Amino acid sequence: MATSIKRRLMDNTDVLAAIGMVGIVVMMVVPLPAGLLDILITINITASVLTMMLAVFAKDPLEFSALPSLLLTLTLFRLSLNISATRLILLDGQAGDVIQQFGEFVIRGNPVVGFIIFIILVLVQFIVITKGAERVSEVAARFTLDAMPGKQMSIDADLNAGMISDTQARDRRKAIQQEADFYGAMDGSTKFVKGDAIAAIIILFINIIGGFIMGVAMQGMPLLEALHKYTLLTIGEGLVSQIPALLISTATGLVVTRAASESNLGNDLAKQLFRNPKALFITAGVLIMLAILGLPPFPMIIVAIALIGAGVMLRKNSKVLVVEETAAARESEIEESKKSENVLNLLNIDHMELELGYALIALVDVQQGGDLLDRIVLIRRQIASELGFIVPVIRVRDNMNLQPNQYVIKIRGAEIATGDILADHYMAMSSGFDDDAIPGTPTKEPAFGLDAKWINAMYREEAELSGWMVVDAPTVLATHITEVIKTQAWEILNRQDVKTLVDHAKEQAPTVVDELIPDILSLGQVQKVLANLLRERVSIRDMVSILETLADQAQVTKDLDRLTEHVRQALARQILQPLVGKDKTLQVITLDPKIEQSILDSIQPSDYGTYLALDPKILQVLIINLSKEVEKVMLKGLTPVVICAPLVRINLKRVTERQMPQLMVLSYNELVQGVQVQAVGMVGMDRAS
Numbered sequence: 141m142a143t144s145i146k147r148r149l150m151d152n153t154d155v156l157a158a159i160g161m162v163g164i165v166v167m168m169v170v171p172l173p174a175g176l177l178d179i180l181i182t183i184n185i186t187a188s189v190l191t192m193m194l195a196v197f198a199k200d201p202l203e204f205s206a207l208p209s210l211l212l213t214l215t216l217f218r219l220s221l222n223i224s225a226t227r228l229i230l231l232d233g234q235a236g237d238v239i240q241q242f243g244e245f246v247i248r249g250n251p252v253v254g255f256i257i258f259i260i261l262v263l264v265q266f267i268v269i270t271k272g273a274e275r276v277s278e279v280a281a282r283f284t285l286d287a288m289p290g291k292q293m294s295i296d297a298d299l300n301a302g303m304i305s306d307t308q309a310r311d312r313r314k315a316i317q318q319e320a321d322f323y324g325a326m327d328g329s330t331k332f333v334k335g336d337a338i339a340a341i342i343i344l345f346i347n348i349i350g351g352f353i354m355g356v357a358m359q360g361m362p363l364l365e366a367l368h369k370y371t372l373l374t375i376g377e378g379l380v381s382q383i384p385a386l387l388i389s390t391a392t393g394l395v396v397t398r399a400a401s402e403s404n405l406g407n408d409l410a411k412q413l414f415r416n417p418k419a420l421f422i423t424a425g426v427l428i429m430l431a432i433l434g435l436p437p438f439p440m441i442i443v444a445i446a447l448i449g450a451g452v453m454l455r456k457n458s459k460v461l462v463v464e465e466t467a468a469a470r471e472s473e474i475e476e477s478k479k480s481e482n483v484l485n486l487l488n489i490d491h492m493e494l495e496l497g498y499a500l501i502a503l504v505d506v507q508q509g510g511d512l513l514d515r516i517v518l519i520r521r522q523i524a525s526e527l528g529f530i531v532p533v534i535r536v537r538d539n540m541n542l543q544p545n546q547y548v549i550k551i552r553g554a555e556i557a558t559g560d561i562l563a564d565h566y567m568a569m570s571s572g573f574d575d576d577a578i579p580g581t582p583t584k585e586p587a588f589g590l591d592a593k594w595i596n597a598m599y600r601e602e603a604e605l606s607g608w609m610v611v612d613a614p615t616v617l618a619t620h621i622t623e624v625i626k627t628q629a630w631e632i633l634n635r636q637d638v639k640t641l642v643d644h645a646k647e648q649a650p651t652v653v654d655e656l657i658p659d660i661l662s663l664g665q666v667q668k669v670l671a672n673l674l675r676e677r678v679s680i681r682d683m684v685s686i687l688e689t690l691a692d693q694a695q696v697t698k699d700l701d702r703l704t705e706h707v708r709q710a711l712a713r714q715i716l717q718p719l720v721g722k723d724k725t726l727q728v729i730t731l732d733p734k735i736e737q738s739i740l741d742s743i744q745p746s747d748y749g750t751y752l753a754l755d756p757k758i759l760q761v762l763i764i765n766l767s768k769e770v771e772k773v774m775l776k777g778l779t780p781v782v783i784c785a786p787l788v789r790i791n792l793k794r795v796t797e798r799q800m801p802q803l804m805v806l807s808y809n810e811l812v813q814g815v816q817v818q819a820v821g822m823v824g825m826d827r828a829s
Contacts, residue, residue, distance in 0.1 A: 143604055161213070167220040174236035177224055181238045181380055184221055187214055188384035188391075195391035202318055204395050205618070214388055218381050222343050225377045230350050306533070403714060420451035445785060489553045491532035491632060494621065499544035500563055503614050504536055512536070515618040528681025529626055529637055549624050551632060552689040557624050559586030561613045565594040568608035578603050586616065587623040627801075638667045645683040652684065656691040665700060666690065672704040676793060676805075678715055678766035685710050705786050705807065712810040719781055719804065724818045728783040728806070731770045731792075732824035735762060739788045753790040761825060763799060769821040770800055776820075781806060783817070 141828040172180070191210065198204045225239060233239065267595035295304070295312045303310070424447040494516075496503070503512040513536065520531045544549060549557045560583070561567070568578065568583055569592040580593035595603055595610070603610050611619075623783055624630065642663070646653040657663060669690065670680050680686060708715060720726045735758075742754040754762075770780040780800070784792060786807040791807040811817060 148480050164217050164220050168223045172224045178236040185384050188387040192391045195394040205410045222381055229373045239380050253609040260763045285821045417451035417454040420447045424448045490535045492534045492570050493550040495539040495548045497542040497544045497546045501538055512614050519622050527677045539705045561616050562594045563613050567592050568603045568610045569614050587620040597729045633671055635667055636821050641683055649684045652687050652691050656687055668700050669704050701790050709809045712812045725818050727818045727820045728781045730819050730822045731784050736788050
């Protein structure tokens with residue numbers, strides 16, 4: 141029964157909070173009986189003490205992230221109690237037992253003493269604690285916001301270096317945002333406490349003056365009796381409200397000043413105040429000296445003896461701690477030696493690596509102005525936007541076995557590409573009309589193989605004016621990395637990546653995912669279809685459309701090549717968009733029907749899909765004639781596109797992708813309405829003489 145009630149309360153905390161806020165506002169208007177007011181005042185004191193304790197035991201400001209809202213709620217609650225107590229004091233001449241007993245206990249029935257204590261409490265809260273907490277919150281909010289870009293860059297750098305995972309990076313970014321929001325909210329919420337302190341002083345004088353008028357004019361009390369009675373009640377009510385307010389202000393100050401803490405307040409003070417025995421001995425000596433000079437010796441000597449005793453104990457404990465740390469260090473060394481014998485860690489292979497010669501380390505060193513890690517972050521975002529999948533973390537490391545200016549790009553431990561760059565030079569790429577008088581070291585642009593030369597920074601402007609395209613060394617490397625990722629994306633994509641993409645698509649279309657996987661196709665089969673698309677640089681960003689097409693077509697065939705063609709048809713507009721001009725015209729190279737029929741007749745099935753068993757002579761003729769047509773199209777500044785039958789398309793692409801990787805091969809089924817096709821060439825057998 142108790143568990144059921146607790147569960148219902150926890151499930152409806154939002155409703156309870158809403159009712160509580162409405163009740164606080166209602167208290168300002170509806171008169172409350174003295175007994176209920178006593179209970180509410182007790183709740184106010186309890187909430188203030190609890191808030192103070194939570195602030196003391198908090199290890200990090202974000203552990204108490206609800207403090208700004210709680211501060212507003214408690215301030216509003218306290219003001220509503222002030223109004224309710226004022227109503228009872230003026231109407232009935234009493235405000236409950238708590239206020240009455242509190243006034244008599246704290247100020248011993250003396251209104252003058254109570255008034256002075258009240259003013260002191262308000263001044264301490266308003267001038268010292270609240271003002272300091274407000275300033276700390278303001279500065280912390282400003283510095284936190286200013287430091288956000290640097291912290292974000294640090295997280296991205298750690299992510300690219302493989303020091304943290306994507307989940308850890310996401311959590312760190314969220315924590316930084318929460319920290320900035322928290323200090324910004326605290327900067328504003330401290331104004332509530334300041335306003336509460338001002339309102340307390342005003343309410344105090346209103347109660348005294350109003351009570352004096354009520355007692356003398358309405359109840360016919362003598363002047364001194366009315367002044368004594370209402371002043372006593374007012375001071376008691378003020379103290380009842382201001383002591384909890386002081387606790388809340390102190391809790392606020394504790395939370396906003398614990399930005400660099402390592403543990404709770406008690407542990408921090410114990411570790412830092414009593415860390416050095418010498419400091420305790422010197423402090424004890426100062427106290428003994430003051431006692432000798434004439435100050436009361438009893439308290440001075442007692443405290444000095446306590447400090448000396450604490451210093452002796454700390455010195456003994458420190459010696460024991462050194463012994464324990466030495467033993468722990470030895471045990472740690474033994475464990476590390478055991479771990480070093482475990483070769484399983486050597487079997488781990490990174491998805492993608494970038495190895496740099498020692499002369500290129502400056503490109504990733506932030507202190508030397510290197511921004512390559514930031515560029516890699518942008519590359520991963522660019523690939524996610526263009527191709528639709530998240531590139532795994534690219535681990536960057538130095539390799540002393542490389543040449544000083546050499547770099548190597550690896551995928552799963554295998555070298556995919558390499559190049560040489562001069563970190564302190566610029567690469568000037570030829571545009572066909574260049575000035576050879578510009579001095580430089582001839583080279584090849586590593587990503588596309590263009591003619592280029594490395595030039596000194598002093599010749600950069602001159603080279604640009606002469607028609608050279610000039611880029612810095614980090615851009616050259618970043619471009620090469622981007623091109624490698626785009627070319628090898630189908631090889632980088634693994635099942636875990638596909639699982640992440642499918643889970644993301646499931647948030648938008650759970651029905652199609654549940655229908656397709658695993659009942660119709662396995663995750664591995666979906667991966668192969670996506671890899672086929674990426675192999676031809678078709679974006680898989682529209683995962684919902686891809687999965688819907690697979691769910692429809694996989695009922696008919698499980699052939700992955702045919703499923704890939706069906707998906708390409710569903711993505712036809714996306715594929716054609718970069719190929720058609722403003723006039724919606726697609727210029728293509730066609731195939732002689734005889735060649736198409738020869739390819740169709742040569743398609744053979746296998747356990748790994750279909751393959752093309754074409755006569756080598758016919759294949760050679762096809763490649764030669766197709767190369768000639770592609771060259772003609774490229775000389776016109778156009779992207780070479782071949783159009784053929786759907787069953788021919790994928791096999792033709794596979795036999796031509798090594799010799800002509802830039803060639804786009806489309807099927808007739810990928811032509812969408814509104815696109816005009818214009819043939820600019822035909823590949824036929826009669827041209828192979």
